Amino acid sequence: MSWTLTAADLPDLARGATLLGTGGGGDPYIGRLLVASALGNGGGITMLDPDDPDDVADDALVIPTAMMGAPTIMLEKISHGREPILALRTLEDRLGEKAQATMPIECGGINSMMPLFTAAMAGLPCVDADGMGRAFPELQMETFYVYGVSSCPMSIAASDGSTIVIDTGMDAHQMEWISRGVTIRLGGASHIADYPMRGSEVKRTAIPRTISLGLRLGRCIRVAREQHRNPFEALRQELRETLYTYGVELFRGKVADVARRTEGGFVRGDVTLRGFDNDDVCEISFQNENLICRVNGTTRALVPDLISVLDVDTGEPITTEGLKFGQRVVVFAISTPASMRSPQALEIFGPQAFGLTEEFIPVEQRNPDTIPSPA
């Protein structure tokens, strides 16, 4: 059943989307301000349940919208508000058909917010689902692509009003390669519309209700904090009732070092943490998003499972840009839904897709002791 997202939901959603952003995805804060401004003094955005045929008809045209670029640059190069609609309209013109809804391609980070902004500006509903179930750095890293939806044609809109339409047929890697080159030339961030699809394809390939999930997890952290409960334990319990199922605390300690560099249109780097009162060392490597977490040399969690860093006291998730020397944090991992762990899915966004040599083993199997026994 459809539901209405209002401005009051945005702080919780931003918090949850930062958690699902796994360090990257771009801070949702800027996107949140854009959505709040588009909603003005009232009203809301109609959110469609992908599994409800009354919400999403099989033949409805759904056009996802998003921001593309290095998260560090997305924060610095703020949209003036016109580009998301321009990207949508440009793709509609190419297709010769109007979209009946927009949708996130990515529920983590700023791209949880950008389709809400597009929806509010265009007067469209937004499907409560996405194609990453978290944040990923590249456009082919979508369950849409894994399960056969064409990523093209795709459109890019720039802050100067320029538009680019790319059609690489079924080759989403080539689309990523070319659009990344364009985005670099546009200063490192751009607005896009891609993977135009029918309602039947949404149902078949999207991770369902991930905006709801972000809202729920963000609210869970806030409520636990307000009630002086342990936010990590609260998150773990909340996740048990979702497709994501397992939450695992991997490490507690202080940020000892953060190295990041912008290259090839991505932010890459490493974070080193040290235990509070011991010699334990935790290392996290990232390409926009956190990819792998090792504790004392042992791999504890690996992409596509989610690896997030949160403030040890408040449970507030922290993006890679927000990490600073001396911060006291918890590293928290979340298991991904089954459709993101299939052999075809792991080929597109498993460890090897990021140049890692470690085999993907689900986080709950790598950390069996931390899984609570069923109640």
Next chain:
Amino acid sequence: MSWTLTAADLPDLARGATLLGTGGGGDPYIGRLLVASALGNGGGITMLDPDDPDDVADDALVIPTAMMGAPTIMLEKISHGREPILALRTLEDRLGEKAQATMPIECGGINSMMPLFTAAMAGLPCVDADGMGRAFPELQMETFYVYGVSSCPMSIAASDGSTIVIDTGMDAHQMEWISRGVTIRLGGASHIADYPMRGSEVKRTAIPRTISLGLRLGRCIRVAREQHRNPFEALRQELRETLYTYGVELFRGKVADVARRTEGGFVRGDVTLRGFDNDDVCEISFQNENLICRVNGTTRALVPDLISVLDVDTGEPITTEGLKFGQRVVVFAISTPASMRSPQALEIFGPQAFGLTEEFIPVEQRNPDTIPSPA
């Protein structure tokens, strides 16, 4: 009046287009083979005179087609023949209208040939005119742009069948910037269609009859050689009857050094020549095309005037890629038509547009002694 270009014209046209390519533009040889193959055992391409209303109606849609990239890479990354038509069709689809003719954007180098190939494959006529009157390295360096024709929308076709449509409005510099980024991602060379325009705009902004000019200059060199006449003197006389007017021999000597590097999608570098029996030194700097020629430290010719290097014995023009240590050559300059020397034209493709500090002074004024007195 229209005329028919046949396969028999191609060797002379290739020679003349290499001369007009001023070292760059890409060797027309590959393009010549493509055109010859498209023409097969007979037939020809109808060449339209831009100033004849029976050839080019004011409201006719003309879509120029070309290759884009670093000349060195264009030679190595040969078209499989499908891309030029794909670029044309992609732009027609975007415009919702079929082209009535194609046209070169550049009469020097391989782009003298690519629109002929497109014309032969699509069964279209080709306008005998262009927007550079020579070769230039960047897409905004067009009399079309100087005199107000929009460069957009423009299309790019890749060898894998991918297409890209770029619309930067009237901003041809931004179109160049984005399309260059795309071309780099496509391996350094691509096929494009840009500056779609009406017949009335062709008449107002194009340099007329520049394919005829290339053919005429190429034939002039060959005939002089066959008749054991001095090809440089023959060229000088031939030019007197064209819009280009002045041919100037700047230097005779041997190639002492060639330094070239591919950067930012361009080939940049310098050539040093030494006199045969003296200490004279000639230095030429290029960005794809030759930009400036200094003899013993004195500037003798400067972009947009043409600077070409030819074999001292045969008069055969040599591209920058073809230059080798020890070659015995003549450096020959040609004055450009008046419409390429206006203040607005010099702003777009004069010395300052290439980062040079020297003021543009026409080659015939820099070298008054070499201009023959009127007969």
